[in-house]
Amino acid sequence: MTSTTTTSTTTSTPRVAIITGASQGIGAALVSGYRKLGYAVAANSRTIGDGDDPMVLAVPGDIAQPGVGQRIVDAALEQFGRVDTVVNNAGIFIPKAFVDYTDDEFDAITGVNLRGFFEVSRAAVGAMLSHGEGGHLVTISTTLVEHANSAVPSALASLTKGGLNAATRALAIEYAGRGIRSNAVSLGVIRTPMHEPSAYDALAKLHPVGRVGEVSDVVDAVLYLENASFVTGEILHLDGGQSAGH
Structure with missing residues (x-):
């Protein structure tokens, strides 16, 4: 007697994260972190290129230009069919005296x-509302918003990132009833290509714990928020105690 077993396979669409500033440093590490969670990723930066992973969609473009943000989300929807998370990682940080900022620098930073x-x-929120399964916004901010430092004058960082902290809380409340969470990770100094290696000993002194942060610390914080379904409207300080005092 011969028995026949019928196997049916179903393909479920994975959750999808959009990550900006994804070509290097924190952004590239976040792409890897979300892939390990099983997410498909739409990865954006101005110069990002295609890689070997079919579940990572490279979407080049300068998000400072009108229309590029919509194009990134449209590309994610076309490729993967949904958007569940956005990590607003891309940012410009130019520390200098307030009166020395130029109009071009203002335009670039804002x-x-x-x-x-x-x-x-x-x-992305529009896409999340359309598929009706909630979602998550995570924004990378800086602890300098609340803990200004005369050694690191950066009023335009505070002007922009402070606004993003406020928007993070506003969106958390506006969309809490629709299942969309909004959080931020407020960074101290992180070991990335934007700093000269020779500067880290001095920069470590900004943090009470006596070291600078690592990219892996940032990834851990973002993925904690991704998995923390009861956390929204949170500004999570990842700064070695800098925001608590010195």
Whole structure:
């Protein structure tokens, strides 16, 4: 007697994360972190190129330019069919005396930090509302917003990132009833390509724990928030105690 077993296979669409500033440093590590969680990823930066992973969609574009944020979300929807998370990681940080900032620097910083956040998040929240399964916004901020330091003058970082902290809380409340969470990770100094290696000993002194943060610390914090379904409206300080005092 011969028995026949019929196997049916179903393909479920994975959750999908959009990550900006994804070509290097924290952004590239976040792409790997979300892939380990099983997410498909739409990865954006100005110069990002295709890789070997079919579940990572490279979407090049400058998010400071009008329309690029919508294009990133549209590309994610076309490729993967949904958007569940946005990590607003891209940002520009230029520390200098307030009176020395130029109009071009103002346009560059506000373009990426504010327009980029606004356009990507607006389009993504619209997509999340359409599929009706909630979602998550995570925004990378800086502890300098609450803990200004005369050794690191950066008023434009505070102007933009402080606004993003406020928007993080506002969106958390506006969409709590629709299952969309909104959180931020407020960073101290992290060991990334934006700092000269020779500067880390001095930068470590900004943090009571006596070291700078690592990229892996940031990934751990973002993925904690991703999995923390009861946390929304939170500004999570990842700064070695800097925001608590010195």
